[in-house]
Amino acid sequence: MKSVISALSAKLQSGEWSSLYLTEKYIKEIERRNPKLNAYVHLTFDEARKNAEAADVMISEGRATPLTGIPFTLKDNIATDGLLTTCCSKILQGLKPYYNATVWQKLKAQGAVLLGKTNMDEFAMGSTSETSYFGAPLNPVDTTRVTGGSSGGGAAAVCANLAAYALGSDTGGSIRQPASFCGVVGFKPTYGAVSRYGLLAYGSSLDQIGPITSSVTDAALVYDAIRGDDKADGTSCPTPDGKTVLRGDVKNLKIGVAKEYFEGISPEIKGAIDNMIAEYERAGAQIVEVSIPALKLALPVYYIIACAEASSNLGRYDGIRYGYRAKNYTSVDDMITKTRTQGFGKEVKKRIMLGTYVLSSGYFDAYYKKACLLRKTVESQMAEAFEKCDVLFAPTAPNTAFKQGYSGGNAVETYLSDVCTVPVNIAGLPAISIPCGVDKNGMPVGMQIIGKKFSDALVLDTAYYAERENLSLCADVEGGVKL
């Protein structure tokens, strides 16, 4: 892996390329490849050209930052003033927000170039991006397979070299799992490290914005550019000053391995991760066995809490102030019901119904309240594990990218594919997924490095060792903008 952002930035700084030239290169490639891949759902080329011109001025005036002039994408659930933001749902058809998400404000101020909004599962509810109103994106590594989800479009765009980096959101694995399926890097920061202002909410106590990139170095650069306290998000927190330093220093690092993370994992994936662990051990890291019995509760706890929060968060979509409104109705109440019935897809309805069920009187204590208590148990057992180790190594997903159409089958079986990623959201921890070899079909395997709260820098640095030693290679896909 090498840093795409640093390499492009060097070309811009040296004056070899202008940002506008680079942006036009990306636009050309997107026009050529996106009709098939469906990674982007809204293109913002006018905005991109404006951003690029502003970036070129910044560079000429010596005001450039590492991200100045570099083209990127935002997931379609991140608000962009005057530019379509639809959560890939019919109910938000045509919505142009009237404010910018904090992350986009920050990147814009640093001269970033927005190429478009990327495909996702409707309201981020899914693990394959197939619930998108605009149809699924295809995995650039093998277009008969899914990208993973829900930030599947962003992962596909980065993998296919149609953006230097992407911002996604991760409620139960939605950055890490598609990154793993597409053979790129996905980083979910500590809950609160990056402002959620302007992220259209799914499960507010779990949602977190983070980067999808083609290297750990790039993930650190983007993370540094978007993190920090924000008055507009009461759950955001200050993060350390200065840039994240990557040394790849793993000598005496204590790596925890929890057997519960490997239950039901395909032997190929387990083998790939065991090999990676052995490489770290050779470099002087200590391997520590830990046990987190409550991990098996994390998945049902996650679905109860996420759906409860979603049923409340999605209550605002009534067709009155923006988006789709049903045509024929007899009263305001009828209008709201018809709008929601016609506007939401099947998976979203299912999760709203489950959320309503677990919050309704008679079931609240048995489900929602109990899930909140068990969430604490998962959190405290993970904290206990971190008393014995600095980071945890685990698979990102129990499988590699499956064939398109798989999620049309059994719902619960699809939910099970989030088993390795949700504990991190439940406990609010930082975690990165890095490429860790390929399976027999040549599909990328992902490995997670998980840290305790606010140890984001350590997680990135631990991952950087694999990058520096060429142990972690991103998928190499033909086409797109290459150096």
Add this chain to the structure above:
Amino acid sequence: MSVDQKTIKTLARLSRLEFSDEEIEKFAPEFEEIIDFANRINEQVSGDTESIREVVTRTVGWEDLREDEVKESLPNEKITSNVQAENGYFPVRRVVK
């Protein structure tokens, strides 16, 4: 755990969603399967799961609250820019007789 059609209809009404009888018939077994899945929280695991009894409430002291200052809000034209606004209002069908 069985979820009857009446429960599904009640949940749909609370969620402001409509399902035809046919859809409910299809949806009921799927929903039941998901409830069964949610019931896995009752599985026993080793370690302490019972003693953590304090519900996750965060008490905010007065000193944690920000000052109540008047700030500029978004202009009306922007807020109504996503609908065919009438005189700066969101148009809906009459709700009072």
